[in-house]
Amino acid sequence: MKSIKKLIKKPVRIIGERVLDLRSAYYIKRNIRAKNTGVIRIGFIVQMAEVWDKEVRIYEELRTRADVETFLIVVPPYDLKTETNSLSYENDPFFSIYPEAIKALQPDGNWIDIRKSNPDYVFFQRPYDQYLPKPLRSTELVKYTKCCYVPYGYAGSDVFNRGNTNLPFFRNMSFVFLESEYMKGVFRRSFNNRSMFKHQKYETLGYPDLEVYFDIPSRDEIKNILWTPRWSYDPEMGGSHFFEYKDLPFFIKSHYSGIDVVFRPHPLMFDEFIKQGLMKQQEADDYKRRIREASIAYDSGTLISEAISRSDLLITDYSSIIINYFLTGKPIIYCKADYELNEEYSKIESCLYVAEDQQQIESYIAMLLNGEDPLAEKRKALIEKYRLQHIGAAKRIVDCLLSVS
Template identity: 30%
Template sequence: MNIKNNVKGLIKKLPGISNLVQKNEILENQLNEVKHQCVLNGRKAIEYRLKFKTLNNEKINVIFVCHRPAVWESLHSVYDVLNQDEDFNVSIVAIPNKKELPDLGLNHEEYESEGAEEFWKEYGCINGYDYEKREWFDLKKLNPDYVFFQQPYNITRCEEYKSWNVAQYAKICYVPYAYDFIGNGVLEETTPKDFMCDISFYFTQNNIDDHMVRDILKKYLIDDVKTVVTGFPRYDNLEQYKESFAKGWDFAEEGNYRVMWTPRWCTNEGNCNFFQYKDNIVKYALKHKDVSLLFRPHPQAFLNWNRTGEFPKKEADAYQKIYAEADNMSIDAEKSYFNTIFNSDCLISDTSSFIADYFTTGKPIIYCHKVDTFNELSKKMSEGFYWVHNWEELKKVLDDLKNGKDVLKERRLQLLQELFGRKQNAGETIKEIIKQDVRG
């Protein structure tokens, strides 16, 4: 049980509070029932509209609501195949995300861009938010039939863009923004009920993933969401990255051993190793000039650690300054990362879906273990990881790999073939499913 649930439990035990909490939960459930009924009524209207469009050979309008460039690859191939098909009109609406503020969390209406407007500018995106007027673009003006959100978190979006409002005039489709890598309750966090009950399609990555998602839906008593095994769109076009240029490695000397480090961004789950290794990893790189270290923090990492008080801004700035001043170290600020990982030599990480992306390169992974949070898929994959529990073990593995000793290479490549060897085109499959849905 996490801290949040513990606090809720304590509050409920306070005198007189339990009745108020119970009444509030009843009101929330009633409100959610009303919202969902509006969604169901909206779906019926959408079905009639799609039938009418089919009879009149009208194009289908698909909207991608995007806020985070770093996870665009999860939808990129879906966008491409739909945009190239004459049966569809496709648009991107770029929006900011709620900024987590000290003392307020996400309980406010302050929004901050993650570079979405600039990143999707080349796609001819519509800017969804006017920062001066503090006004939102009305999605309904685009007459959408299907809407893809990058992430399932209603709490980070304004009221007009929350799933229960959008689902009343468009079918919501969802592709997970990350490989479903983590078990032990984390899947529930990445599939929140208030979003899942409003979507029409959830596109799963494989049979195991599909089974896990169906179990979540069953737990939530949701029986009107279609899950379809399509593969993961992020892995549709991996070949293009193998010989690609990686701007993130501009600082690296030719011939250096290229190490990426991607620690988990939150500590409340008990599996983040950033604070355990942050100083030793820096010292190692400064001492070994034949190593190039690229630190890629999660977009929310420093914001979160500042909010929790674990890494105040002044300390974080000083830490980042070390990277800026070193000639063989850098912090990766690129929006996308597949060309970066294919141009690296190894990865240091803890429990993160980023490991699954890196696994597709076939290169060695040093996994920093704290607690077991693997699901059935990642547990199989982890047979190809170098497991370490402290700095001494990490240093030894890193020294071995740097010197060409990679004893897990054969097993890792075998697992790569087993788990990712089958050729897929998830984007094309998703397009065909939408076409079938349009035809009824």
């Protein structure tokens, strides 16, 4: 009996996936054909202020358009420890910026029924339904609205393509606005044999998040150093060097007077390390205390654009923010990951100071603080190519949406 179950398990799974594809194809086709002759309503389901910068320019551009209404639905944070959504909005930054934002969790304890808002489009922040309450997941919203997505991070390596092309989420998207032609090719290869693909729109109109970085001014000398360690040591998708370089900010602070050091770990880093048994809660608390006592700034809440704007040099593990920082023209010391970068990030890597140990990092810091930056002109040349690709992205995305309605 067990051998029979094992034999039919894969065919049953494949049939189940195809049924879900057909379901999504039906709804997407129906929603795309629906035309709105009145006010177009566009919603944004938001949960993480840290990645709102990927959509905010689209949101603000929409607010300038006639016959368009926008609204924000704020979902409480997802707690990795309990694997449930929090029931509290305490200190949620969205409400201070947008007083008109709507709470997904209603006073009666139920989740909002977004259908009552009659949205024509809804944007998602991340391609993971499991972090959202069931009524706000793409599997539900695809039934009555056009679901949209802008990547919450710029893809820099093919090792992340499984998550970047997460089928249970992307089969429900009507519009996906991708960051590069390279990633458009990845999506095409992943989905072109699936029934919903022919009804979906995969567009490369530029990456709105990048527009603000081209004109961030640079100082003539380095006064502020930003360190952004990654959150995981996973063999395939990790790349963190936190434990290897945990004393680096203290070294910089003790060797270079007048230099401000900012420690900005990935928001999930300490929780993930504790969950994986790499450190205890007390050890995490002790490290944060050491950071504070050394007058090193611990940045855990500002928008990444603000952190980038204030700093003059980035020291980072693999991260989607590398391209953001790169476009400012400021130097980057890249703590090399074990996995290969994709075509897009490989171009950028050739303009970075690549370090494989702390001694190399210290050497690059000394060189740059001495006013030597041999890769500066190479960075400028590549930045100009990206400028043509990304400036005006938000406007082009909005024009695309409104041309379909």
